[in-house]
Amino acid sequence: MTDDARSEDTCSDTARTDGGAAAVKAVEAEEQPAREKNVGQPLKRKEDNRLTTGRGRYIEDLEPVPNLHYIAVLRSPLAHANIESIDASAALELPGVKAVITGQDVAARVKPFPAAVQNPSNAYYPIAVDKVRYYGEPVAVVVADDRYRAHDALEHIRVSYDRLDPILDPEEAVEDDAPQVHEGGNVANHRVLEYGNVEAEFDAADHIVEERFEYPRTAYPPLETYGVIADYDDGQDTLDIWANFQGPFSLHAVTTAVLPLPENRITLRVPSDQGGGFGVKCSLYPYMVLLSAVSMEAGVPVKWVESRQEHLLASSMHANRVQYLEGAVDDDGNIRAIRFRQYDDYGGYVRPPEPGATYRPIANWQGPYTMNALGAELFAVRTNKCPTGPNRGYGCHLHYFALEGLVDRMAETIDMDPAELRLRNFIEDDAFPFESLTGGLYDSGQYEKAMRMGLEAIDYENLTTESDDEDTLVGIGMAAVVDPQASNMGYLDVALPKEMRKNTKSGALEAITVIVGPDATVKVDLTDSPQGQGHETTVSQIVADELGVPFDAVKVNTGIDTSADSWAISSGTYSSRFGTIGHAAVAKAAGQVRDQILTIGAHLLGVSEDRVELRDEAVVSDEGDAVSLRRIAGTTYWDPQQLPEGVEPKLAALSVMGMNQATAVTDDDKVNSSMTYAFGAHFAVVEVNKRTGVVNIRDYVTVHDPGTVVNPLIVRGQIEGGTFHGYASTFYEFHEYDETGTLQTDSLMDYAMPTIKERLKMRHEHVETPSPFTEIGSKGTGEAGTQATVPALSNAVRNALMQADVDLDTLPITPDRVWELLHPAETDD
The missing domain is CATH 3.30.365.10 (Aldehyde oxidase/xanthine dehydrogenase, molybdopterin binding domain)
Incomplete structure (x- = not known):
């Protein structure tokens, strides 16, 4: 031209x-x-110049309306107690204090949030109304013309509590004599699901392998905490909300459903930039409702930006899980079936989109393996802990920690190399699109190719667990995962038996x-x-x-x-x-x-x-x-x-x-819970110091198949970020409560997170198997790193510890925990 x-x-x-x-x-x-x-x-990111030079536009930068007031939240110092009285008279006399809002005020303006469970007796409001059910639950809100005055006023509010015994263990919570978080009981949801003839497959198997796995609570705190601005205009009867909400509009519908206005009078605005999310900001909507109710009650626009301590204390955590997993396997390595019983701890309230951590992985419960049957007994349990929500991997990393741990134990039971057992049971290339036992439609994949690439990259044939240092144990671990993306809105309907399902949902x-x-x-x-x-x-x-x-x-x-x-x-x-x-x-x-x-x-x-x-x-x-x-x-x-x-x-x-594969759950509890399914295989070589319990990662290789790669640099960044999150979950991050239900990890001094100094060095390989279901064949890649890293690293450490006749089934793998496992006699002393 x-x-x-x-x-x-x-x-x-x-x-x-x-x-x-x-x-x-x-x-x-x-x-x-x-x-x-x-x-x-591999084009450089357009965003980076703006973001790295301080020109991003975040919620803290916004002051969109005049007369903006600020709020501070008074939080419960107890995990379980009745609220007898709240005296805010002294706080109201302070200069600049506009109002003090309590749970009774909020409950008069909004409805409780809905719940997708069989026993929805939580009556969950964004603030405690008559009873606190977790340490850090909001009890009162101060509105002032300055954020510092608002925080100072908190010290002048007097709350009288009637202390109750807390329940913290999800297995104990299902017992009849356990303290009751809600009058309707602690079990919010219980389902028994079976796909294929599970009993027949277990009866016919040469071996039954079983193990108990425990996965702790994690937070994955983003760099930017929660932030909300709410402005109710009583003249026009409209509500404007600004929030760094992660953007799932299904939860926008939940938000608007509890507010006393139709959707067309409620506007949600999200800034163009956010300082991380990792799923955690999907749980921001209770505070959006809280500030909306406060703006209505106080008659002024209000702003709140969460402190780091508040975020760790009471924003959102990923559910902790106890899982009992069994596998039926033959001498030749054929996996016949798996079944499991699990207890997911959702804290004081099961709030939407929970119990998603339980059911999100349903379509890929069998992972990348062929088998004949699968069974599950599932408990969604309420305890006196912070409510939970999505977190990077959302249920899948918990499941794969157990499933891939079981696969290693199967290989040990039949004396087969763990890589060979996986390769023998992988879904073959010509089987795609592949329908899983539970209704998932795996769109494409080359699992064997990806696995062999990783084995070659880490030089698996020449690896050995032998060590020249008598104080060092060497371990080799791997994991293979199917990563679901673009969740079908209807997957949560599996939480309800078919006779209870009304207005089923589907779509993405x-x-x-x-x-x-x-x-x-x-x-x-x-x-x-x-x-x-x-x-x-x-x-x-x-x-x-x-x-x-x-x-x-x-x-x-x-x-x-x-x-x-x-x-x-x-x-x-x-x-x-x-x-x-x-x-x-x-x-x-x-x-x-x-x-x-x-x-x-x-x-x-x-x-x-x-x-x-x-x-x-x-x-x-x-x-x-x-x-x-x-x-x-x-x-x-x-x-x-x-x-x-x-x-x-x-x-x-x-x-x-939209995608035609996003259909509603069937009467036999099958659902394609995601639109595409990527694949990831991770390989690790670790060294465990017997004298200190410190784990050093000697080599780490990832192989991912995200379909068509649009930008290799971004794909690599997502894989490295997800892998680093999985690394953090394996060795560092966990929330710990004492016997009173008081959170012990409410600061970054106590909630351990790795820094750039602990950055995991890794090498990457890629396979591209385009999806036949998307316009350009691409799939997501943000969570597979997290899902594969946790089992790969934990399997590697366990492989090392087994040389000292020590087993491992619990995270995180901290130096003190490893030392205690290696030195039980000294620990007892």
Whole structure:
């Protein structure tokens, strides 16, 4: 294309034919090599310049309305107690204090949150009404004209409590004589599920292998804590909420369902930038409701940004789990069946989307293995701990810690190499799409190829557990996981037996808008608020390829405004869904705009559409004539009479993308709980110092298959981040309560998190098996690292400890715990 063609004015240089039809003089396209595709290239992230130079826009930066007041939250010092009285008179006399709001005030304005369980007796409000059920539960809220005055006023509120015995152990909580968190009992949900003839498979097996596994509570604290601004306008009876909410609009519906306003009078706005999420910010909505009720009651807009201690104390944690797992295996290594009984501890209230940690992995419970039957008995239990919510891996890392630990024990039982046992039972390449026993539809994969790549990369054949140092134990571990992405909204219906299901749900939608403006610039509006995943970059890569424009020509708008944006009920950045359905929706919307450009461009060139293509910012005919994208855009918006008959004057498309595989749960409790399923295999070599209990990681290799890789740098970043989270869960992070229910890990002095100094060094390999279900074949990749790391590392440490006749079935693997296992006599002394 000539320089003249590139600089044509958008609303001039048009000509009329004798018949009055629009025409544009075709410009001969210069012969030049085609522009390299953007998808698949390791392009640097667009976001980084803004974010690393301090120009991000976060919730703390916002003061969107005048007369903004600040709140401070008074929290319970007890885990379980009745509230006898609250005296706020002294606090109200302090300068700058506008109001003190209690649970009774809030309960008069909002309804309790719903619960997707059989025994929904929690009556969960965002603040304690008459009873506290966990240490740190909100009891009262101070509203003041300054945040420091608000915090000072907390010391002047007097609360009288009637202390009750707490229950903290999920197994003990199901006993009849346990202290009752709620009058309806501590078991919120109990289901027994069976897929295939479990008893027959266990009866026929050569060996039955069993083990108890315990996974602690974790938090994965993001760099940025919770933040909310709420402004109720009583004149218009409208409510505006600003929050660094992670964006699942299914929970927006939960929020609006309990507030005394219809959805069209409630606007949620999410900043364009967030300092991390990791699923934790999906649990922000109770505070959104709390501040909304406070704004209504106090009559002023209010703001709250959570302290780090508050976040660790009472924001959200991942459920801790006790799981009893059994496997039926034959002498030749054939895995016949598995069954398990598990107790998930959801704390004082089972709040939406819980009990998701129990049921989120249902479709991939069998992992990457073929088997004939699977059984599960599931308990969702309430205890006197902080309520739980999604966390990176959401239930899957807990499950794979146990499942992959069991696979290692199966291999030991039949004296088979653990890699060989896995390879023998992997789903074969030609079996995809593969339907799991529980209803999952695994879309694609090359499990054996990925596994063998990892074994070769870590030089598995030549590895040995022998050590030249008598104080060092060497261990080798591995794990293979199927990573589900883009959750089907209907999977939680499995929590209810079929006779209790009403208004079943299904689907996994995403809404994306792509617009080419009058000057041929491209704008993409997302209904997602990324927390560091690189949406702006990958979206630009996909759209640039679809529309034949440069990567830098695409402007991506993030953030959410429910009053202005087109969104679908499940929109948001969670469940690794953007790489799956987000990318698919972007490609679909851009493809629709591409078709519009080709239609108009062919018309302006006077040829049929089958004779043109879009490349290098122009529509080019098979004879070499071209019309620039700039000319097409100018004609569309400035001279629409030149367009073909029946063609609307727009270069824009809104794609609300859905996937047909997201069906409702069946009567026999099967559900495809995710839209795509990636694969990850991790391999670790560790050294355990017998004198100190310290574990050193000598080598670590990951192999991931996320379908089509849009940007290798971002995929690597997601895998490294997820792997580091799994590393933290294995060796560092856990929440600990004492016997009174008081949290002992409410600061970063006590809640151990690895720093950059402890960064896990790793090597990466990739396999690309495109998904047949998405527009460009991509899948998510944000959580597989977490899911595979925990079992790979724990299996490696256990492999080392077994040389000292020590077993391991509990996390985290801290030096003191390892030392105690290795020196039981000295520990007893």
